[in-house]
Amino acid sequence: MLMPQSSSLRIGTRASKLARVQADTVARLLTEGGTACETILVKTTGDRILDRPLADVGGKGLFTKELEEALLRETVDLAVHSMKDVPTALPDGLGIAAMLPRENPADVLIAKTARTLSDLPKGARVGTSSVRRKAQLLRARPDIECVLLRGNVDTRLAKLAAGEMDAILLAMSGLKRLGLADRVTCVLDTDEWLPSLAQGAVGIEIRMADMRTASPVALLDHPQTSVALACERAFQGALDGSCRTPIAGLAIIEGSRLSFRGEVVAPDGSAFAETAFKIELGSEPMKEAAKAGRNAGAELRPRAAHWLGL
16 A cells, blocks of 8 residues: 655655765755655664674665665655665665766875875774775785774764874765865875775665656756766676675766776785776767676676685
């Protein structure tokens, strides 16, 4: 039996400050387009478990599962996600209907005294909860101690200020959306330090058969971001790595050209396998980008099989 529809679209979001900012952006855009909205907060497994690495309790999906369940129960009409948290396989009946313009995808260093990664003293304690960042950090500085760092951005910054570590690694996109970009010590060049796949992108998930929601949401889609994410998510899906696998990559669209670089890193940073390509996009850019990303992942997969747990 269908749930009675609200007169406004119900936006499901996590309760963190960053998630609220992202959901509020979607609400503002929809309202400006003439669609009334209300926001519903949903607590996810990833928000409840803060004392362990996410990889130890399931990895991807921990920040989306409850939101998707709310969509399927029809208690919300759309869910706003940080796309780096979204598994490549979505529940039946659900789909990503729009991507907002991507924010800067780079990682950043925030340090108490050092200005760059190379400036950190030997044995410095650097906080991160990401297996990918940890592997890349150990590749660049095997002498550094990685410290588990969970919690929202404010909590992480507070732990740094309290002296629990010498530096932390975060995403530039989240800091910019929170108005905290001035806290950044050093932006890590994506030519040398690839970000998480889909980092910096915000997506809107809906029930694909729900045309009442699909029509206004589709107007918010940023085609370049959607094409870049089609490539990155297809690459990730082809690798099918476990949540403990450090995978990174970035697709860039310039005119009709798509360029991509991706890598899988040994968890201890001691080795890695990489791939790259450039293609000209034609009349079906989403399909072409996804195919190229999938092929790149399939080509890299045997070379990274040991780290992918295959």
